[in-house]
Structures are given as structure tokens and as C-alpha cells.
Amino acid sequence: MSALSAPKNTVPGVSPDIYSAADFAQIAKIIYDAAGIVLPQGKAMLVYSRLAPLVRSSGTITFSRYIELIRANGAELNKAVAALTTNHTFFYREAHHFDHLRAEVRPRVIEKLRGNRPVRLWSAGCSSGEETWSILMTLLGPDRTAGLNLARADLRVLATDIAPHAVARARDAVYPASDLKPVPEDLRRAWTKESNGQVTMSDTLRSIVRFRLLNLLGDWPIQGKFDFIFCRNVMIYFDNPTQERLVKRFCEALTPSGFLYIGHSERVTGPAANDFQLVGPTIYRRRAA
Numbered sequence: 440m441s442a443l444s445a446p447k448n449t450v451p452g453v454s455p456d457i458y459s460a461a462d463f464a465q466i467a468k469i470i471y472d473a474a475g476i477v478l479p480q481g482k483a484m485l486v487y488s489r490l491a492p493l494v495r496s497s498g499t500i501t502f503s504r505y506i507e508l509i510r511a512n513g514a515e516l517n518k519a520v521a522a523l524t525t526n527h528t529f530f531y532r533e534a535h536h537f538d539h540l541r542a543e544v545r546p547r548v549i550e551k552l553r554g555n556r557p558v559r560l561w562s563a564g565c566s567s568g569e570e571t572w573s574i575l576m577t578l579l580g581p582d583r584t585a586g587l588n589l590a591r592a593d594l595r596v597l598a599t600d601i602a603p604h605a606v607a608r609a610r611d612a613v614y615p616a617s618d619l620k621p622v623p624e625d626l627r628r629a630w631t632k633e634s635n636g637q638v639t640m641s642d643t644l645r646s647i648v649r650f651r652l653l654n655l656l657g658d659w660p661i662q663g664k665f666d667f668i669f670c671r672n673v674m675i676y677f678d679n680p681t682q683e684r685l686v687k688r689f690c691e692a693l694t695p696s697g698f699l700y701i702g703h704s705e706r707v708t709g710p711a712a713n714d715f716q717l718v719g720p721t722i723y724r725r726r727a728a
């Protein structure tokens with residue numbers, strides 16, 4: 440063995456008595472089975488640094504005992520999953536989606552709401568809420584009076600994520616003012632309040648959204664169909680079979696001609712891809728049956 444290479448079962452820099460390559464492999468399998476998140480070998484140190492605080496606070500001391508704990512205890516497993524999620528997000532991320540929403544989807548939404556028909560949308564994998572609020576501000580538009588009329592109609596937004604810490608931030612709906620910079624000024628003025636460098640989403644916006652914990656791999660306790668779904672920068676953490684199953688389920692959850700928005704490095708794949716038409720960069724429309 441060269442001086443630089445580590446013995447097979449070790450993670451460089453960590454005692455194998457505490458955390459070994461075999462521990463990493465078991466954790467990767469458990470997290471994949473629970474949440475679909477793929478953790479390649481290169482993430483061994485990330486797993487160590489994210490889970491070490493949980494190993495300490497649970498009193499298990501070694502990762503192998505912590506693995507026994509998460510196998511036996513669903514609440515602890517949920518904590519481990521949440522700790523291994525990547526929650527990076529920001530307002531108006533992938534601005535072309537919001538251009539499309541404003542120009543193509545908003546007029547249909549207004550027409551439906553004016554006709555007393557329900558409009559439902561889903562921000563799936565919403566993280567700390569920046570995506571959800573960006574969608575909603577875009578839909579309500581810069582004119583407060585017109586926006587309030589839409590808000591009073593049958594418009595509901597479901598926003599879900601697997602990570603409780605992210606959902607809690609989303610519900611709080613308070614962000615540093617600098618985070619709102621990408622949001623068009625007129626939308627910011629209409630739908631947020633700023634005080635002491637913090638921005639709070641208006642009560643109107645908050646009254647429309649339901650934030651829920653939801654594992655996309657599990658059951659979806661939803662009623663009715665969605666006019667559009669945003670699921671952006673979530674499927675990149677999944678493998679192909681999981682992505683394909685998800686695309687199929689999204690298709691089934693959409694109204695005919697409903698829209699699916701995905702992240703810039705993602706693709707709609709699998710048999711259900713035929714049921715979608717690409718209508719813009721990473722924007723898909725369900726083909727009417």
C-alpha cells in the first residue's frame with residue numbers, strides 16, 4: 440500500500456472505528472431507499488460532516504451504532520434524510536420560467552378564476568419557499584387590486600418538501616431583503632413588507648399556500664389535478680428509474696394541457712415523456728388525451 444492510499448474500509452482522515460467506508464455504503468443505501476437520493480462515493484466526507492452532529496446528539500458515538508438506530512427508528516431516519524438534503528434555492532431562479540408563467544400561463548389562470556373554476560398548483564421540492572413565493576407573486580401580478588381579486592378566487596398552492604427545517608423557513612416567509620433582489624420591483628412592492636432589512640411575504644400570499652412535509656417517493660395525499668407543477672432541481676438527486684416514475688406520476692397529477700417546470704439540468708425521461716410536449720427550455724406541457 441502506498442503512503443497516500445487509505446486501507447479499503449477507511450474514509451481518509453476519519454478513524455474506521457467511528458466511520459468506515461462500509462458505514463458510508465450502508466447509509467447511502469438507506470437514504471436511497473427512504474428518499475431516492477443518490478449518494479455517490481465522492482460524498483463520503485459530506486455524509487460524515489452532515490451526520491456527525493446527529494451521531495453525537497443521539498449518543499450512539501459510532502456510525503455503525505447510528506445505522507442500527509436509523510434502521511429501528513423512523514423519526515431518527517427522517518432527521519438523517521433531512522440532514523443529507525441540499526436545499527440551495529433563490530428567488531426567481533431560472534427567470535425564463537417566470538417569463539413563461541407570466542406570458543403564457545397567467546392569462547389562462549385569470550380566465551379560469553374569473554369563470555369560477557379552481558386553479559391548483561404545486562411547488563414540489565420547494566425547499567425554503569423562495570420558488571413558491573416567486574410563482575405566486577408572478578401569478579398575482581403587479582396590480583394589487585387585480586391581484587387581490589385573483590387571491591379571493593379559488594386559487595390554491597401546495598408547496599412540499601421532505602426537509603422539515605426547509606418547510607419551517609418557507610412557512611415563516613421572512614427573508615433578508617437582499618435575497619429579494621432578483622424579484623421585479625413592482626411585484627416586491629405589491630406583495631411584500633420590508634422592515635429592518637427583512638422582507639415578509641404579505642398575508643394575502645400566505646393565505647393561498649399550504650406548506651406540507653412530503654416525500655415525493657411516498658403517497659401523495661392530494662385531491663384533484665394541478666394546472667401546473669414546479670419540480671425543479673430535485674430530480675437531479677435521483678437515479679433514472681426514480682426520475683421516470685416521478686415523471687409518470689406528475690403526468691397523472693396534471694390537468695390535460697397542464698405544465699411541468701423542471702430544473703435546467705434535468706430531463707423528462709421514460710415512457711411518460713411521450714405524454715409531454717416541450718414548449719420552452721425545461722418547460723413541458725401535458726398532451727391533452
Ligand SMILES: C[S@@+](CC[C@H](N)C(=O)[O-])C[C@H]1O[C@@H](n2cnc3c(N)ncnc32)[C@H](O)[C@@H]1O
Pocket residue numbers: 474475476524525526527528529532563564565566567570599600601602605653654655656670671672673676702
Ligand atoms: C436544490 S433544492 C430545490 C429547491 C427549488 N425547487 C429550486 O429549484 O430552487 C432540492 C429540494 O428537494 C428536496 N428533496 C430531495 N429529495 C426529496 C424527496 N424524496 N421528496 C421531497 N423533497 C425532496 C430537498 O429537501 C430540497 O429542499
